[in-house]
Amino acid sequence: MMSKKNWPILKYAVPIVALMIIGVHFILVRTSNLNKWKGGGFGMYSEVHYYFNEVYINNLTEPLDSLIADDKNIGNLMMDVKRMPNKMNLKKMATVMSNYVTNDTVTIEVWKPLIDSKNSKYSRELINKYQFIKP
Amino acid sequence: MNVLNWKSTKEVLADKNYLALKLLLIFITVYLISTGMDHKRVKLPLLCIGLFLIVFFVKNLRQPLLWYIFLTILISDLICDYFVRANHHFLLIYITILVIIFLHNGQYEDFITNIKLLAVIVLLFSGIQKLVSPQFVSGDFYYYMINTGSFFKPLLYFNPEMKQIVAHNHAQISELALLDPNTSKIVTFQNVLPNLAIISHIFAWFTIIIEMGTAILIFLKPKHLVTHALFISLILGIFLTRLENGFLTLLAISGIWLSEHTRIRAIYSVLAIVFITLIIINIGFY
Numbered sequence: 001m002m003s004k005k006n007w008p009i010l011k012y013a014v015p016i017v018a019l020m021i022i023g024v025h026f027i028l029v030r031t032s033n034l035n036k037w038k039g040g041g042f043g044m045y046s047e048v049h050y051y052f053n054e055v056y057i058n059n060l061t062e063p064l065d066s067l068i069a070d071d072k073n074i075g076n077l078m079m080d081v082k083r084m085p086n087k088m089n090l091k092k093m094a095t096v097m098s099n100y101v102t103n104d105t106v107t108i109e110v111w112k113p114l115i116d117s118k119n120s121k122y123s124r125e126l127i128n129k130y131q132f133i134k135p
Numbered sequence: 136m137n138v139l140n141w142k143s144t145k146e147v148l149a150d151k152n153y154l155a156l157k158l159l160l161i162f163i164t165v166y167l168i169s170t171g172m173d174h175k176r177v178k179l180p181l182l183c184i185g186l187f188l189i190v191f192f193v194k195n196l197r198q199p200l201l202w203y204i205f206l207t208i209l210i211s212d213l214i215c216d217y218f219v220r221a222n223h224h225f226l227l228i229y230i231t232i233l234v235i236i237f238l239h240n241g242q243y244e245d246f247i248t249n250i251k252l253l254a255v256i257v258l259l260f261s262g263i264q265k266l267v268s269p270q271f272v273s274g275d276f277y278y279y280m281i282n283t284g285s286f287f288k289p290l291l292y293f294n295p296e297m298k299q300i301v302a303h304n305h306a307q308i309s310e311l312a313l314l315d316p317n318t319s320k321i322v323t324f325q326n327v328l329p330n331l332a333i334i335s336h337i338f339a340w341f342t343i344i345i346e347m348g349t350a351i352l353i354f355l356k357p358k359h360l361v362t363h364a365l366f367i368s369l370i371l372g373i374f375l376t377r378l379e380n381g382f383l384t385l386l387a388i389s390g391i392w393l394s395e396h397t398r399i400r401a402i403y404s405v406l407a408i409v410f411i412t413l414i415i416i417n418i419g420f421y
Contacts, residue, residue: 011245014229014236015252021225022260036264038218040225042257043264045377046271048279056316083218111316115270117278117332122308123321 032086033128048113053082054124055093056109059102067100085110085128094132104134148397148404152243153196155391158407159230160196162384163205165414166227169421174215181208199238206231222257223382229253230385250392251357257386258350258369265343272343274336281331282324283308286376297327345369358395366390367402378419380410 009016018040025041028034035050036043055078057064068075077093094106107129114125147154171178185204193201209228213220230253237246265271280286284301291298307322314320328334349369352362370386373379387407394400414421 011242012249012252014232014249015256018225018229018253018256022256034218036268037222038220040220040222041264042222042260043268044222044261044379044382045276046261046264046268047276048270054312054316080218109316113279115275115279117273117275117335120324120326120332121321122279122304122311122324123319124311124316126316 028084032084032088034084034086035082038083048115050082050112052113053085053127054111055081056111057097057101058105058107060097061100061102081108081110087128087130090128090130091132094130098132098134106132106134108132145397148400151391151394151400154400154404155388156196156234158384158388158391158404158411159234160201162381162388162407162411163209163227163231165411166381166421167205167208169414170212173212173219177211177215178208181211197238199235202231202235202238206235221381223379223385226253226257226382226385230389247357247392250389251353254386254389254393255350255354258346258353262343262347262350265339265346271339274332274334274339277335277338278324278332281335282327284327288377300325300327345372353393357393360396360399363390363394363396363399366393367399367406370406374406374410378413380414380419381421384410384414 021040022042025034025039025043028039029036029041029043035053036046037049055064060067064074064078068078074093074096077089077096080089081093090108090110094108097108098106108131109129110127111124112127114123115121116123167182171182185208188200188204193204206228209224209231212224213228230250233246233249233253237243268276270276277286282301282304284291284298284305291301304324307324311320311322326332345365346369349362349365352359352365356362366386367390370383370390374383384407387403387410390403391400391407394403413419
């Protein structure tokens with residue numbers, strides 16, 4: 001068995017793992033639009049919570065809120081999309097939502113709050129969008 | 136029988152390991168109950184087995200088995216919903232692993248160093264994340280949170296005018312949410328306080344300096360009174376801004392381990408007890 005004397009790094013394995021998880025968090029924020037609040041990167045309160053992001057889907061047969069009230073799965077998908085609006089999550093939601101649109105194309109857009117404190121303005125900024133065509 | 140024996144209180148405060156472990160045990164129990172609804176299918180067998188082991192095999196809180204049970208349940212949550220878990224869930228797992236290692240090898244100095252490093256990492260990266268966020272450093276984040284009543288909530292109860300402004304801003308956001316975002320419509324906020332944009336900007340930089348400053352002090356002078364005065368002030372500051380009870384409890388418990396003064400430990404203990412109580416009565420966040 002290897003002693004700790006030979007491997008002093010093992011003494012600090014837990015903080016090292018914490019740093020590695022933070023590293024993964026930063027990569028996912030950059031590459032997959034992961035919201036800073038999640039993924040163990042300690043980015044809470046560094047930006048507005050993803051709960052306040054908005055999901056916009058075109059040509060729905062009924063309002064998104066009603067669909068969520070009827071189907072918990074849609075609500076879960078929406079939170080996934082708000083939390084990490086990457087292609088995979090958007091595609092997953094678009095596939096499900098294609099059953100609730102009036103035409104053959106589903107476009108999902110995720111918007112985040114855009115605040116301009118100097119001019120007291122509030123608007124929205126597009127994070128990502130995905131278009132899905134029914135097969 | 137003298138139930139409230141202050142001498143025994145002093146003895147409890149003197150044994151910081153036992154004190155911190157006891158508070159950690161209470162916190163994990165409350166936390167697991169609060170998050171018990173998540174992933175019921177996974178939790179059902181885990182909790183049943185865990186409780187069985189606790190009832191029949193755990194005799195005291197220095198027994199690693201108890202902490203293995205907690206760790207298993209906490210990790211199950213992470214596996215089922217990695218991106219849903221809060222940052223302090225990760226911190227709780229790290230601390231639990233450190234406790235297990237310590238209970239096995241008894242290397243006290245290593246344990247305290249690791250607790251110190253974790254506290255430094257949490258505060259330092261919390262500061263760095265804010266520093267690299269344009270929304271935070273500009274003050275826009277605080278401006279939004281204060282104008283929508285998400286921060287300093289109790290103030291709204293005492294100031295009807297502020298409450299009205301917050302309601303107005305909420306109504307503006309709700310109306311905007313009904314419109315297609317591609318129309319690029321913009322709404323104007325009313326400010327709950329004059330010069331809120333400037334106040335938010337200053338408050339943002341103050342937060343970053345305090346968080347990173349506390350992290351550096353904990354790293355360099357973990358036992359110093361000034362370090363703990365700042366750490367306690369930071370905990371109280373977060374508490375007054377928003378009731379992040381779960382995160383704050385873990386910071387307070389870490390403070391107990393890092394402190395060498397019984398009076399400072401008493402403050403951390405009281406804070407941890409208040410935060411845990413708030414979680415139990417469902418005020419704020421767990």
